[in-house]
Amino acid sequence: MSADGDVAVLGVADHRRGELRDVSFELVTACRELADAVGGELHLAVVAGDVERFAEMLDVEGVDAVHTVDEGEEFNHDLYAAATAALVEELDPTALVMPNSVNGLDYAPAVANALDLPLVSDAVGLSYDGGLEATREMYGSKVETTVAVDEEPFAVTVRGGEWPPTDAPGEAEIRPFAFDADESAFPSRVLGFEEVGGGDVDIADAEFLVSIGRGIEEEENLDLIYDLVEATGATLSSSRPLVDNGWLDPARQVGQSGKQVTPDVYLAIGISGAVQHVAGMKGSETIIAVNDDPNAPIFDIADYGVVGDLFEVVPALIEQFE
């Protein structure tokens, strides 16, 4: 395939500590669909680290070219923002697509602002018919909105896990992009990484998790959940706010910034089902949700739903095992 037509979409890959992240391959799928709708080529950019190896892995079906920026070892937002902006200026794409990962949050808005591109973040769907129409969620995933963009070019960031990955081998052209970064002038320096959330419990190993959310309201009320855990022999896990409040150890947090779990049974109690929580537990074999809000998004991924007050349901459940 030769890449010399109009560039419809430039997508930027996400990698960390030597590994391309899954969202990179999902982003290819989203970008290819968009490029077809716009009518033009799909180019990718990969910045920092072992870019040649990454580029070979990113050479998947539907990608016309991969531009490599061989500067720096790891993600640094100043580098990413500058390199991405330079590539947009060089390639003049209709759409710039970046991941809505934590690193995406750290550079995508800066690139959009620097280039004066309208930005739609955290898109879960993209369509194009003479203009972009993106789908995104609002109000903690309770509603879906459509958002139209009246200008081109535009920038979007896409949510992970919403598009299937593209893995089939491709025939992209790999092009080193000559970009001189004056790293000494960057106002930020990435010094290293730290692993957190260790601890003496490994919720990822449990076959039955009782997981508690903000619906518990008060720290004292946790006794009720401890009783349930004891009666059933389950392992206790939680959503983020309980850890933020210091009520539970970070090792118990399920979700994007906590642990990924895949137990046989995940019993979610008083958890709304925010996207960052669901990211950590949607692979569970059986999901049971207890929530007093019938519209809580957790029910969308549950196998069994109990619409009810946890302060009534949990004591009744404890009784079942006494």
Add this chain to the structure above:
Amino acid sequence: MKILVTVKEVASAADDFEIEGTDIDERYLEYDLNEWDDYAVEAGVRIAEATDDAEVVSATIGPERADETVRMALAKGVDRAVRVWDDDIAAAELDVAAKTRLLAAVAAEEEPDLILTGVQASDDGYGATGVSLADELGFGWAAVVNQLDLDDDLTTASVHRELEGGVEELTEVDLPAVFTIQTGINEPRYASLRGIRQAQSKEIAVRGLADLGLDAGAVDSPVRRTGMTEPETQSDATYFDGDADEQASRVAEVLRDRGVVGE
């Protein structure tokens, strides 16, 4: 040292709600201080408490109703507040770029050394304004910060950025800078009665476009919301009806059936 904290009044939907046009019908919305901004306020106030001659100013884009939220920030230790609003702003739909221009104009007047925002607003969840603002001002920045330490001469900050999967990135950023603050970075205080009383006499300066040296074009926004729907439930969940005892017995049945409880 001056710290600017952006504070948004966010809406959340009642359990049962109706959609009116492209938003949830006002009758089903409740307003509150954005959860992430609560942590940003606390971070700002703590830095000010530990620093001589520090002032914390909050900046809000929002209608008069938002004063209630702003007062909450004032009661927690913010020294004074700016609320940006006028008829042109009220009539506009503000995208990230428009919010950036408004907040940048406030920052140009206040000349802060440090700007703290929440990672995202819990209602529309764009998660973009802080970093966009940093670029607009030519400041340094870091997004999703869950630890923030300033060096003694207040020229650089050492931050932890919370990445996915229990990994944090350790980064150094030169000031002035914008940090988007993640929940859990601290324990936000409750407003004391004294704080609430004091907040009543603190200033909330209302600034319109003209006050900020902007024209109506500043709120032009090419990003428009065109629809809102309650997603067709993708749920194929089996619901357990009945009273709590009946529901509990069905749940227990599933647990036994899956073999994750004894007997």
